[in-house]
C-alpha cells in the first residue's frame with residue numbers, strides 16, 4: 189500500500205466521523221496539506237484514545253479505497269479460465285440464428301462453429317459446453333437414439349473443434365432431453381415417470397472407459413439441479429421442453445436443501461470430479477454447501493438462461509447497468525464457493541476482463 193493511499197484513507201474516514209476532541213470540525217473544502225496534517229494528528233490522537241472513545245479499535249482496518257485493495261477482499265477473482273460458454277449446435281450445418289428469449293445468443297450449425305469461436309478463443313475463451321439441437325423431426329424418439337449418433341451435430345462439432353482448437357476444453361452434455369420425442373431427460377416408464385435404471389443404462393452407452401479415453405475425461409455432475417422456471421430460454425433454444433408434465437420428479441424442489449446435500453454426497457461417492465449447482469444466484473447456499481461437502485472438488489455453477497434473460501430484461505428497462513450486474517451476480521456465485529461458472533455472459537467477460 190502506498191503512502192498516498194494510506195493518507196487518502198485516513199482523510200476519507202476523518203470526514204465521515206464525528207470530530208475528534210481537539211481538532212476543529214471542517215466541512216468545507218480544505219487543501220491537501222492541511223488535510224494530511226489533520227489526518228496525521230487525528231491518527232495519533234486516535235491511537236491513544238481508542239479505549240476512551242470505545243468506538244474504533246483501528247484506524248486502518250478495512251480500508252478499500254484503492255481498486256487493488258478491493259480486489260484483495262475477494263477470495264476468488266473472476267478470471268477467464270473460470271468460464272464455460274454454452275453453445276447450441278443444430279443439425280442444419282449452415283444455420284446461425286439468434287434465439288429471441290436468450291438475447292445475443294445463437295443456435296448454429298457445424299459450418300459456422302469455427303468462425304464463430306475463433307475471435308473468442310483469441311480473446312481467451314478456454315472452454316465450451318455443447319448442446320445438440322436436432323431440428324429434423326425424425327431425429328427424436330422415446331429412447332433418444334440420436335444422442336450418440338456419430339453424425340449428429342454435437343459429435344461432429346466436437347471433431348471439428350478438436351481439430352481447429354487443440355487446447356480448447358470441450359464439454360459434452362449427456363442428457364437425453366434434446367433427443368427424446370417426449371422431451372424428458374431420460375427413458376420413461378409406461379406411466380410417464382422416469383425409468384432411472386434404463387436411463388442410466390442408456391447414458392452409459394457412451395462407454396468412455398472402453399473407448400480408452402478414461403484418463404482424459406473429467407466427470408462434471410449436475411448434482412444439485414433444481415426444477416423451476418429459470419430454464420425456459422434454454423428449452424426454447426434447445427427445443428427440449430417436455431411434451432407433457434414437468435421435471436419435478438427428477439429435478440429438486442427449490443426448498444430441498446437437504447435433498448441437494450444428499451445428491452452431492454452421492455455423486456461424490458460415485459466418482460464425480462466436479463460438482464455442479466444450477467441455477468446459481470437463487471441457490472448460493474447450495475453452492476456453499478457443495479463447497480463444504482466436497483472440500484477437495486471444484487464446484488461449478490450454471491448461471492442459467494432465465495437468470496441471464498432476467499438481467500438483460502432489467503438492464504434494458506433501466507434498472508441497472510448490464511455489465512455491473514453481470515459482475516455482481518458472477519462475483520456472488522464465486523463468493524458462495526464456485527470456481528467454475530457456466531455463463532452466457534462469457535463473450536462479454538472476455539472483453540471486460542484482463543486475464
Ligand SMILES: NCc1[nH]cc(CCC(=O)O)c1CC(=O)O
Nearest residue numbers: 363365373418419422492493494
Ligand atoms: N436438461 C437438462 C438441462 N441442461 C441445461 C439446462 C438449462 C440451462 C439453462 O437454462 O441455461 C437444463 C435444464 C432443463 O431443461 O430442465
Ligand SMILES: [Zn+2]
Nearest residue numbers: 361363364365
Ligand atoms: Zn441437459
Ligand SMILES: [Zn+2]
Nearest residue numbers: 363364365373
Ligand atoms: Zn435434460
